Amino acid sequence: MSEHDPAPDPASPRRRGPYAKSAARRQHIVEQAYTVFASRGYHAGSLREIAAAAGVSLSSLQHHFSSKEELLVAVLARRDELGGGWSDSAARLPFAEHIVGQAEANRRIPGLIALYAVLSAEAVTAGHPGRDYFVDRYDGLRDAYTAEFTALREDGHLRDGVDPALAAATVIALWEGVELQWLYAPDRIDAPAALRAYLDLVLT
Amino acid sequence: MSEHDPAPDPASPRRRGPYAKSAARRQHIVEQAYTVFASRGYHAGSLREIAAAAGVSLSSLQHHFSSKEELLVAVLARRDELGGGWSDSAARLPFAEHIVGQAEANRRIPGLIALYAVLSAEAVTAGHPGRDYFVDRYDGLRDAYTAEFTALREDGHLRDGVDPALAAATVIALWEGVELQWLYAPDRIDAPAALRAYLDLVLT
Numbered sequence: 001m002s003e004h005d006p007a008p009d010p011a012s013p014r015r016r017g018p019y020a021k022s023a024a025r026r027q028h029i030v031e032q033a034y035t036v037f038a039s040r041g042y043h044a045g046s047l048r049e050i051a052a053a054a055g056v057s058l059s060s061l062q063h064h065f066s067s068k069e070e071l072l073v074a075v076l077a078r079r080d081e082l083g084g085g086w087s088d089s090a091a092r093l094p095f096a097e098h099i100v101g102q103a104e105a106n107r108r109i110p111g112l113i114a115l116y117a118v119l120s121a122e123a124v125t126a127g128h129p130g131r132d133y134f135v136d137r138y139d140g141l142r143d144a145y146t147a148e149f150t151a152l153r154e155d156g157h158l159r160d161g162v163d164p165a166l167a168a169a170t171v172i173a174l175w176e177g178v179e180l181q182w183l184y185a186p187d188r189i190d191a192p193a194a195l196r197a198y199l200d201l202v203l204t
Numbered sequence: 205m206s207e208h209d210p211a212p213d214p215a216s217p218r219r220r221g222p223y224a225k226s227a228a229r230r231q232h233i234v235e236q237a238y239t240v241f242a243s244r245g246y247h248a249g250s251l252r253e254i255a256a257a258a259g260v261s262l263s264s265l266q267h268h269f270s271s272k273e274e275l276l277v278a279v280l281a282r283r284d285e286l287g288g289g290w291s292d293s294a295a296r297l298p299f300a301e302h303i304v305g306q307a308e309a310n311r312r313i314p315g316l317i318a319l320y321a322v323l324s325a326e327a328v329t330a331g332h333p334g335r336d337y338f339v340d341r342y343d344g345l346r347d348a349y350t351a352e353f354t355a356l357r358e359d360g361h362l363r364d365g366v367d368p369a370l371a372a373a374t375v376i377a378l379w380e381g382v383e384l385q386w387l388y389a390p391d392r393i394d395a396p397a398a399l400r401a402y403l404d405l406v407l408t
Contacts, residue, residue: 039329044247117325124318124387125243135388142385163401170398173381174374181346181373183328184339194374197367201405 038115069129095148096199103192238279242319273333299352300403307396
C-alpha cells in the first residue's frame with residue numbers, strides 16, 4: 001500500500017486537522033496489524049513488519065502503540081467493532097436471526113475471521129497477552145447465549161431436553177468451526193446454513 | 205528434558221541397535237516440535253529452538269528433518285496416529301459412539317488439541333506448508349462422516365430433514381470449536397457431552 005493516510009471524509013469537515021489525521025493513522029496501523037497477525041500469527045508478526053506494511057516508521061508506530069500487546073488488544077477491539085460480538089443493540093433482532101445475519105455479514109471479512117481463528121487458538125497458551133481477552137469473550141458469549149436460550153425455553157420455543165448452556169456453547173463452537181472450514185473451502189461450506197439448521201433443530 | 209533418547213523397551217530386544225535409536229530420537233524430536241509449535245505457532249517456532257528443546261544439535265535435527273515443513277508434516281501425522289483421525293479400524297464402532305469416545309480420549313491430550321487448533325487456523329494462509337494437509341483432512345473427514353450419516357438415514361436412523369453433508373460439517377465444526385472452549389475453561393466445558401447432545405438430536 002502506498003497511501004497510508006486515508007483522505008479525510010469531505011462530509012465530516014470537523015474531523016480534519018491533526019487529531020483526525022492521527023486517528024486515521026492509528027486505525028490504518030491497526031488494519032495493517034491484523035493483516036500481518038492474520039497471515040503470520042501474533043508471535044511471528046513483528047512491530048517492524050507491521051510498520052513497514054503500514055508505510056510508517058517503527059518510531060511512528062510506537063508513538064501510537066507502545067507495545068505489541070497494546071496493538072493486539074486494539075486489533076481484537078476492532079474485530080468486535082466490525083461485528084461478531086454480541087451487543088445490546090443487536091439483541092433487538094430475534095436471537096436466531098441475529099446469529100444467522102451476523103454469519104452472513106462475516107462472509108465479507110474472511111481475513112478477520114482467519115485472524116480471529118489463529119489468535120483464539122494461539123492465545124490458549126499460558127502467558128499469551130490475548131488469553132484474558134478470549135477467556136472473557138467466551139464466558140461473556142456463553143452467558144449471553146445461555147440467557148437467550150433460557151428465555152426461549154420460558155416462552156416454549158426450546159425443544160424438550162435441550163440444555164440452554166450446552167446449546168450456547170454449541171452455537172459458538174459450531175459457528176467458529178464451520179467458518180474455519182469455510183476459509184478452506186468457500187465454495188463447499190455455507191456457515192449461515194449450518195447455523196440455521198442447528199437453530200431450527202433446537203428451536204420450535 | 206535431559207533424557208532425549210528414551211531407553212529401548214526391554215521387552216522388544218529386536219528394536220535395540222542403531223536403527224531403533226535413530227527412530228526413537230526422530231520421534232522425540234517430533235514430540236518436542238509439537239510442544240514448540242503448540243506454544244508458539246508454526247511460523248514462530250524455529251528449528252534451533254526445537255533442537256534445543258529436544259537436547260540435540262541443529263545438525264542432528266537436520267539429519268532427521270531437512271526442513272521445517274518436513275517436521276510439520278511429521279507432527280501432523282503424529283496427531284493422526286494418536287487419535288482424532290477417522291480410521292477404518294475405528295469404523296467397527298457405531299458412528300456416534302466412535303465420535304464421543306474419541307472426544308473422551310482427547311481429554312488426555314490438551315497440548316495436541318491446542319497445537320492442532322493453532323495450525324489449522326494458521327495454515328489457512330495461502331502458501332502455508334500445512335495448507336494442503338488441512339484441505340485434504342477436512343475434505344476427507346466430511347466425506348467419511350457424510351457417508352456415515354447417509355447410511356444411518358438409509359437405516360431410518362436420521363431425523364427427517366437433516367442433511368447428511370451439513371450434519372457432517374457440523375459435527376466436525378462443533379467438535380473442534382468446543383474443544384477450543386474446553387482448553388480455555390476445562391472445568392466448565394464438556395466436549396463429549398456437547399457432541400453427544402448434537403448426535404442425540406439428529407439420530408433417532
